Amino acid sequence: MSLDAxxxxxxxxxxxxxxxxxxxxxRVPIVLLAPSLIFYAVxxxxxxxxAFQLSLxxxxxxxxxxNYVGVENYTGIWTESRFLMSLWRNALWWAMHVVLGAGxxxxxxxxISEVGRGRFLFRTLAFFPHVLSLAVVGVIWGQLYHPxxxxxxxxxxxxxxSTLTRVWLGDPAIALYSVGVASGWQAYGFYMVIFLAGxxxxxxxxxxxxxxxxxxxxxxxxxxxxxxxxNTMTVVLTLAFISAMKGFGTVWAMTQGGPxxxxxxxxxxxxxxxxxxxxxxxxxxxxxxxxxxxxxxxYLFNRWRDKVGSYT
Amino acid sequence: xxxxxxxxxxxxxxxxxxLTVVTGMSLIPFLWVISSAFKDNTEIFGSMALLPETxxxxxxxxxxxxxxxxxxFVNTLIVAVTTTLISVxxxxxxxxxxxxxxxxxxxxxFYLYLFGITLPIESIIVPLFYQIKDLGLVDNLWGLIxxxxxxxxxxxxxxxxxxxxxxxxxxxxxxxxxxxSEWGIFFRIMMPLAMPGLLxxxxxxxxxxxxxxxxxxxxxxxxxxxxxxxxxxxxxxxNMSDYGALFAxxxxxxxxxxxxxxxxxxxxxxxxxxxxxxx
Numbered sequence: 042m043s044l045d046a047x048x049x050x051x052x053x054x055x056x057x058x059x060x061x062x063x064x065x066x067x068r069v070p071i072v073l074l075a076p077s078l079i080f081y082a083v084x085x086x087x088x089x090x091x092a093f094q095l096s097l098x099x100x101x102x103x104x105x106x107x108n109y110v111g112v113e114n115y116t117g118i119w120t121e122s123r124f125l126m127s128l129w130r131n132a133l134w135w136a137m138h139v140v141l142g143a144g145x146x147x148x149x150x151x152x153i154s155e156v157g158r159g160r161f162l163f164r165t166l167a168f169f170p171h172v173l174s175l176a177v178v179g180v181i182w183g184q185l186y187h188p189x190x191x192x193x194x195x196x197x198x199x200x201x202x203s204t205l206t207r208v209w210l211g212d213p214a215i216a217l218y219s220v221g222v223a224s225g226w227q228a229y230g231f232y233m234v235i236f237l238a239g240x241x242x243x244x245x246x247x248x249x250x251x252x253x254x255x256x257x258x259x260x261x262x263x264x265x266x267x268x269x270x271x272n273t274m275t276v277v278l279t280l281a282f283i284s285a286m287k288g289f290g291t292v293w294a295m296t297q298g299g300p301x302x303x304x305x306x307x308x309x310x311x312x313x314x315x316x317x318x319x320x321x322x323x324x325x326x327x328x329x330x331x332x333x334x335x336x337x338x339x340y341l342f343n344r345w346r347d348k349v350g351s352y353t
Numbered sequence: 354x355x356x357x358x359x360x361x362x363x364x365x366x367x368x369x370x371x372l373t374v375v376t377g378m379s380l381i382p383f384l385w386v387i388s389s390a391f392k393d394n395t396e397i398f399g400s401m402a403l404l405p406e407t408x409x410x411x412x413x414x415x416x417x418x419x420x421x422x423x424x425x426f427v428n429t430l431i432v433a434v435t436t437t438l439i440s441v442x443x444x445x446x447x448x449x450x451x452x453x454x455x456x457x458x459x460x461x462x463f464y465l466y467l468f469g470i471t472l473p474i475e476s477i478i479v480p481l482f483y484q485i486k487d488l489g490l491v492d493n494l495w496g497l498i499x500x501x502x503x504x505x506x507x508x509x510x511x512x513x514x515x516x517x518x519x520x521x522x523x524x525x526x527x528x529x530x531x532x533x534s535e536w537g538i539f540f541r542i543m544m545p546l547a548m549p550g551l552l553x554x555x556x557x558x559x560x561x562x563x564x565x566x567x568x569x570x571x572x573x574x575x576x577x578x579x580x581x582x583x584x585x586x587x588x589x590x591x592n593m594s595d596y597g598a599l600f601a602x603x604x605x606x607x608x609x610x611x612x613x614x615x616x617x618x619x620x621x622x623x624x625x626x627x628x629x630x631x632x
Contacts, residue, residue, distance in 0.1 A: 069535040070454040077447035077466075077506050084481065084503025085469050091480035152372045157364045165618060167376045169383065172614040174564035176582030177606050180589050181382050184389075184603075190397050190596060192385050199401060226379065231625065238626035258365060276629050287473040290566045294586055308475035315479045316571070324479050332476035339471050 089332075096325035103319070114326035123302055124327060127310040130217055134306055135285035137218070141225025143281045146232025151262055153233070154240045164237065171230030179294020182223035186210050186295075210296050213303035220304050224291040228284070232277050239273030240266060275346040279339050286335045307331045383607070390600035397596045412601035416588070419598060421576060422605050425584035428573075429563055429609075432494055432580055436501045436562040437555050440509050443502060445551060448513020449539055453525065463514075469507030475567065482571055492574040500568050505561070509554055512628050516550025517543065553624030556617045563610065581606050 064071075096114050098107040118124040153163050170178070185192045186209035194206040209219040247265050256264070289308040292298060298305035298313060305313070307327065315324035389397055390412055391405040400406075416422060450456045451463055474481070481500065482491075490496030524546070525538050533541070544551070566582045573583050585606045592599050614621065 067455060069539075070450040070456040073446035073450035073454065073539070074456065076443045077510055080443055080499075080503040081466070081469060081506045084484065084500055085472065085474075085477070085507070088477045088480035088484050089472070091484065092477045095480060149372070149375065152368055152375070155365060155368045156372065159364075159369075163372055163376055164622075165615065167379060168614070168618075168622075169611065170379060172560065172564075172610045173607065174566055174582040174610065176566040176586050177564075177603065177610070180585055180599075180603055180606075181386055183589070184596075184599070185382055185385070192381070195401055226382070229379075234622055234625050235629045238629070258368075273629075280629065283471060283473065287475045289475055293570065294566070308473070308478075311475065311478065316482075321479060328476035328479060332472055335473050335476070336468070336471050 092325045092329055095322055096329055098322045100321045101319045102315070102321045107322075110322065114322045115330070118323060118327050118330065123305075124307075124310060126302065127305045127307045130304070131286060131288065131306045133217065134221055134224075134288050135282060137221035137225060138228060138285040138288075139278070139281050141222065142228035142284075143232045143277050145225065145229035146234075146277075147236050149229065149233045150236035150240060151266060153237060154266075155258065164233075167233060168230040170226050171228070173227065175227065175290025176294050178223060178227045179291050182220075182226070182291070183210065183295050185223075186219055211300055213300050216296055216300060217304040220292050220295050223295065224288065227291065228281075232281070235277055235280075236270065236273060239270050243269045271346075275343060278346075279343060282342070283335055283339060286331060386600050386603050386607070390597065390604045392600075393597050394595070397600075409597055412597040413605070415595065415598040416602035416605055419592065420584055420588040420602050421579075422581070422584065422602065424577070425579050425581045426609070428494060428578060429580040429582075432498055432501075432565070433559045433562040435494075435498045436505075437558040439498070439502045440505050440558040441551055441555050444506060444509030444513045444554060445544065445547070446539070447506075447510045448515075448550075449517045449543060449547075451510065451514040452517035453520075453522070453543065454535075466507045466510050469504075470511060474504045478567075478571070485572065491572055492578055493572075494578055496572045497565065497568055497580075498562075500572070501558075501562050501565060505558060508628065509558070512554050512557075512624065513547070513550060515627060516547050516553070520546050549620075549623070550627075552620045553627060556620040557624040557628070559617075560610070560613060560621060563613065581609070 095107070097109055097111060099110045099113075100107040149167050153160055153167070156163060173181075184190070188194060188206075188208050188211070191209070193209060197203060197206045207215060210216050243266065247269070248261060251261050251265055287308060288306045289312070292304050292306055292309050293312075296304045298309040308331065311324045311328045311331070314320045314327060384403065388403050388405065391408045391410070392400075393407075393409050393412075396402075396405060447466075451459070451466075456462065481504075485491055485496045485500055488496070488499075490499065520543060524542055528538050528542055564582060565580070569580055569583045573579050579587065585602055588602050589599055592602075
């Protein structure tokens, strides 16, 4: 084919010929790949480049000109207590996400895997919270936390514990944790499913051997299930980190980052700074800082886990 | 997904009780919302009973009419169906290219896609908004659809690559010897075989689009373009005092998600599990 092409176009330059050769060899994959690459470029890669450009300007979203300000936006946010506090809250948010979401998911997955009859039903029901939109989760929990009609406060009052009632979302000291619990409720089902898939891929002979040796359920879980989930654990912790750093939806639907900045995560900071304060350059810098943190940490964590090694 | 394996025939009663209690507690918010949807304000404020004294069906009427939920439902359906079709049509060929063609060794290019999975889309929302604005698609369902397809491409391609990689090469080789073209092999042999993967990605895309909230807040401005998640949040802001109607509206928003999930859960769960565990 390529030989023919050479004879048919004797005047073609070397470069065209090489391009033609390349096209002949890669025509099929190029055509297969092109649509995805176009979508990816237009909606992810180009915005990423634009984010970098914008982060070096003082644009307010309206002005016809964008003035180059160098790294001012970066030095600005990294010395601004509001941004640093949103990072700190994101770390707390991550901890809650790991404990309630990933931890809760592991707990349920282990219990469900121990069930004989009815396992499918439990998995289906336990997964229900995860199929809801974050908006719906936010609205539901906004009502659960309602100071007068909410389930939390009415239950506490009926139990005679009215001293424990709170304005769950209006109290700056606890708003972040209140939203975090709602978010954990939405998230655990996802991790549960991943852990269940991991548990199912464990070699059944390991359990048979344990049974022969007379291991009890606790030993079975602790000595076989947990160590065998090393790789699943790496995946879950990476996903939990990424997902926690992206935290936005539940916060937005419940508190919009308030009261004040009390529940403002980084993504909420980016949003408010851009679309409410009009500090586009600053928001772009904060967004890129977030992206860098997520990518570097995910990469380092996975390398470390690979080094620590796997039991499977 | 493999059938759920059993460790023993008998379930430890303690495990059963703990699991029932934990799952039950997790479902309380659902029960509370649905039961409150049938109560009037006096009862919502005054009683914790699970069942309402008189069933206030008109709450649903108030929610449906006051919130234009019919409209929201249609919009959500349009977004979810279109996003699903385009996502699968775009991701499947690319996944195949990375799994079965010369590109299987183009790891640098594949890493470019993997990078997109790790990159939090929240971090580039500002330029993404201006990108969509430049395309003239703000407050337009197409803006949301294209943004969802574009930002979903990396995961979709990754997932489809995993499914195509599991297919045997022998079939394609045999077809090639019989004189089938590369396109014929892809469309006639590989695509049908990858149907479980296509379904998994399809169901995953559908539910993600159905529940989408992040872009929607920014892109769906007028009542005509609102989807259920945005419509519900809006309804909550406008009906601060009619709690019965709000709970009815939440119930209306919950029902489709649960129904879709229950019907398609096998594909959905296998997609989730495959996305997280396949290398």
